Amino acid sequence: MGGTSDTHRLVDPYEVAALYYDLTVSHPIGNTTPQPSFFASLADVRQRVLEIGAGTGRTTLAVAERARSVWCLEPSPAMRSLLLNRVQHSALPPDRVTILPFRELPETLPGRFDYAVLAGVLGSVAHDDRPRLFRTIAGHLTHGAILASDMFGDTDFSPASPVLIAEARLGEIRYTTHVEVTDAVSGPEGGIAETKYVYRTYLGSQLLTEEEQVQVRHGTTRSIVIEQLNEAGFTVLAPGQRAGSVVAPLDVLLAERN
Ligand SMILES: C[S@@+](CC[C@H](N)C(=O)[O-])C[C@H]1O[C@@H](n2cnc3c(N)ncnc32)[C@H](O)[C@@H]1O
Structure with a gap:
């Protein structure tokens, strides 16, 4: 048996996937999510943006080009190393993107945010963990801020x-x-x-x-996520409703902080 350091070794579910992540998502066969351009369309220069599960930074950079600043949380060391690399080699001002390493989502985040992004993340979050995630995000958003999240529609899992x-x-x-x-x-x-x-x-x-x-x-359903968001203090926009100039689509859920 290993000693203490083995016992506490972080199992990174993206240890191998990180290496191929960008290649895989940029050369898909058929449709894929997330969609960085959609998440970026909701950003503007006045906003401090919170991005949870920033991965390799594809969405981060698209959003950061339009926002005042982006604060990213990314638990996977493998994904975070690519994120760090992408951000430091980008043309963005060095104070534009802040990367917060974490293992467990902290209850308290620095300051308030005007827009929150969950791109391709919800499928990694268990049913019982979503309420805490949504409450933590809600607790750090300004009134009227939008949370955008995709990946809520997979329910039909079978081998x-x-x-x-x-x-x-x-x-x-x-x-x-x-x-x-x-x-x-x-x-x-x-x-x-x-x-x-x-x-x-x-x-x-x-x-x-x-x-x-x-x-x-x-997997989860749109209606389950809506119920959990409502309980956390959000009002979910119906598809076709507008958040500023952006029309809420079917495959990304937009929720406004009450
Ligand atoms: C499919 S990738 C999406 C990456 C990125 N958002 C994008 O648009 O390409 C999912 C990311 O969510 C992160 N993640 C998984 N569970 C998480 C959680 N509970 N909280 C925050 N991030 C999480 C993973 O480490 C991974 O980097």
Whole structure:
């Protein structure tokens, strides 16, 4: 058995996925979320923005170009290292983006925010953990601020064989990403799926590497998320309603802080 340091070792569900994340999301087969441009369209120069689960910073940079400042929380060290790299090599002023490392979401965040972003994050948050997340965000938003969140619609999880979800070429290497649901349970609050991502690299027809990452996905429904947001102090905009000049779409939920 390992000693104390092993016992407390952080298991990073993005340890391998981080390496391939940007390639996978920018070369999808079929539709994909998140959509950085949509989240950026809700930002403006007066806003301090809170972004939870900033990942490699795709959405962060798009939002930061239009906002006064962005404060990012990102629990995965692997994703955070790419975020740090992307931010420091961007053309943004050095005081525009603040990256807050954390393992557990802190109850208290620095100051108040005018816009909150959850891009591609909700699927990682369990049903019972969402109320605390929403309350923490609500507690740090100004009156009338918008919280934008995608990924609330997956409920139909059942074991499924691998599907190719992304394919990219860089130089002579071809990269593929397959996803497979290896185990799934369903329940009234939405399903939980053990999801295996397999990343392969090929030189011509020769397989060079094959790496795996297992992640847990939490499904939920729009109506469950709306109920939890209402309880946390938000009013959810119906699709077609406006937040400033932006029309609330079907696949991203916009909630206004009461
Ligand atoms: C699919 S990635 C999305 C990254 C980024 N927002 C984007 O638009 O590309 C999900 C991110 O959420 C982070 N995450 C997972 N669970 C979280 C939680 N409970 N609170 C905050 N972030 C979380 C993960 O570490 C990961 O970086």
